[in-house]
Amino acid sequence: MRRRLLAFLLIPMLVLLLLDALLTYTVALSYSNHVHDRDLAGDAQSLAALLQHDAVPGEISSQARFLLDYDPDGRSYYSIRSRLHGPVSGNAALEMHGVQAHVDQAPTLFDSRLGHTPLRAATVAITDPRNPQDVLEITVAETLHDRHMVAREILLLSVPLQLLLIVLLLGLAWLGVNVGLRGLEPLTDRLARREHTLAPIDDSDVPKELLPLTRTIDNLFTRLRELMALQDRFIADAAHQLRTPLTGLALHVERAQAHANNPVLRDALHHIGRLNGRAARTARQLLALTRAQTPHPEDERMTTLDLATLLPDAVGDRVHEAIAAGVDLGYEGTTAPLQVRGNAGALRELLDNLLDNALRYTPREGSVTVRLHPADHEHGAGFSVEDDGPGVPDEWLPRLGERFFRVPSSHEDGTGLGLAIVQRIAERHAATVVYARSPSGGLLVNVHFPAAGIDA
Structure with a gap:
């Protein structure tokens, strides 16, 4: 029972731990995407602000280039494109997939690719400060590596805590199961102390969940008592009924032996008397055994x-x-x-x-x-x-x-x-x-x- 209860608790908890880990990773990745999208949009707006103050058309300042090029892992990309003149500057040819930003509006976020590498990009459109008739589209992109890395870090931080919580819950479940099963000890002790009594079980300290079991055992005890009583009555009645004819047979054997002159007859009567005594002793012992194993008030x-x-x-x-x-x-x-x-x-x-x-x-x-x-x-x-x-x-x-x-x-x-x-x-x-x-x-x-x- 203890193993079944613990297995019933352990297996669902392990399944819940796996589902919780999957859910935690999904939530963490969503949160990481949200944070990185916000930073990516901020980078695009910052670059657009720097370009509006560039002195030389088509070129970006050293501060803007440092903002774009600085990435210790080399996972950031940018592209500046003029709608009238085409590409102006950049370190990668980013796929736009038909995405077009509107001037003076919030950056547009979209998924892109660079070869076989998936990217997340943000694009913003500004009026070219050197040519009001032209529009510059500034696109900043980054790989998804940092997003997944942050999600994994969150998962690795949360899983041990959740595992510790599950271990504590299992410990409490183990303790609860053991404490709960101790309610069986009084019943077990009382049944162990029983030897040959078939009296009904006292239900005063039996948990109500076990009452059907104890009542079934009581019914079995009742049937056993009836069968044993029937057997004892049969043995007692048979032994009692045998005593009278055996006693009479012994008397007649003694009379015959007293008047028997034939040695063969006398020997036969001797054996009959011995066998009769043995049968009488068996009847007496059957009565004694019945008294010994049947409870009597005295x-x-x-x-x-x-x-x-x-x-x-x-x-x-x-x-x-x-x-x-x-x-x-x-x-x-x-x-x-x-x-x-x-x-x-x-x-x-x-x-x-x-x-x-x-x-x-x-x-x-x-x-x-x-x-x-x-x-x-x-x-x-x-x-x-x-x-x-x-x-x-x-x-x-x-x-x-x-x-x-x-x-x-x-x-x-x-x-x-x-x-x-x-x-x-x-x-x-x-x-x-x-x-x-x-x-x-x-x-x-x-x-x-x-x-x-x-x-x-």
């Missing part, structure tokens, strides 16, 4: 939470699972309060998904460690979950957190939704999630809260 009510209390409680609740899986589950941190603004239920679900992911992929006799990082009022604080499982190849780390994404080399059962839920809950709390390799080769997940949300 999620907006953030409270002050103590990570130094929340983390040990979450780890303690999973100790029995860790013991059953043969995994050493540990916690490292201080007892000093480390408070953040957040939703207790959402953060607890974030921790549960990280622990579930770590316990699932950590082999027997492995370890999972939850660490609380101390507060830093400049860089914030947070916690990490580290395991010594198989880890994730570096090329797949950036994709962790995508819905339904699972590392291709993974052989464990999973839905690819656990880390997606973690990512959405972290975004709700303005926190960042960073995935990396742990020193032991497993997965290290860092959850970092910004300094603005920390109260240590």
Whole structure:
């Protein structure tokens, strides 16, 4: 937009500069012609006055000859002609083109030529003081060089000033465009700070020229909200509807296993139960993901939470699972309060998904460690979950957190939704999630809260 505005201003200004230069030269040449015509007519009248006092007929005085011959560039010509006797004196045969002056009248100005050189001439007629019956025609001419030279000098004096004026105007235009475009900065900043909200744009500080754009964006946001709400309702309804038959199927599988004597049947029922549990877990995680990415009134009510209390409680609740899986589950941190603004239920679900992911992929006799990082009022604080499982190849780390994404080399059962839920809950709390390799080769997940949300 800035380039287009400046180009729209610059190109017409350059065209105007060329037109103005042409107009200036034309006016300057007209003014120079006027001045030189006046001087030329004055020279003709002066010569006529000198001739009227000459003592010898047909000759001009030394003063008159000096007036006519003095020209440092040699561009002045004169001719004295008697109507009865023809040429009397002169330094050039000037073409009159039928021009005839009248006695005792103002000089007549006309264009003439000397060979191929164009001239400007002035002629005046006087009565011959030695012969009253005769008339002398005095013609003075000059080349057009001085006229054009004066016009060029005027042009060269005016063009730099006009160019300076245009440069100043362009500077003012550049400043005006930049200042005018700064009106977009509040809107740009507000849109940049948005993460997952599709609320209408506040028009209070939007220039009225941009209102059609913001209203079009609001209409797009409305359609997106409707589509996302429809998608979320579908996922929630489908997951909810699946929970009941899956629960019933699990009960019937348990009953059948209790009364199954056939080893083949018992093995088949075991696989059915495992697959049923996986489907039930997928339904639960779909519900959790829907809650994590759909704004709810209770999620907006953030409270002050103590990570130094929340983390040990979450780890303690999973100790029995860790013991059953043969995994050493540990916690490292201080007892000093480390408070953040957040939703207790959402953060607890974030921790549960990280622990579930770590316990699932950590082999027997492995370890999972939850660490609380101390507060830093400049860089914030947070916690990490580290395991010594198989880890994730570096090329797949950036994709962790995508819905339904699972590392291709993974052989464990999973839905690819656990880390997606973690990512959405972290975004709700303005926190960042960073995935990396742990020193032991497993997965290290860092959850970092910004300094603005920390109260240590």
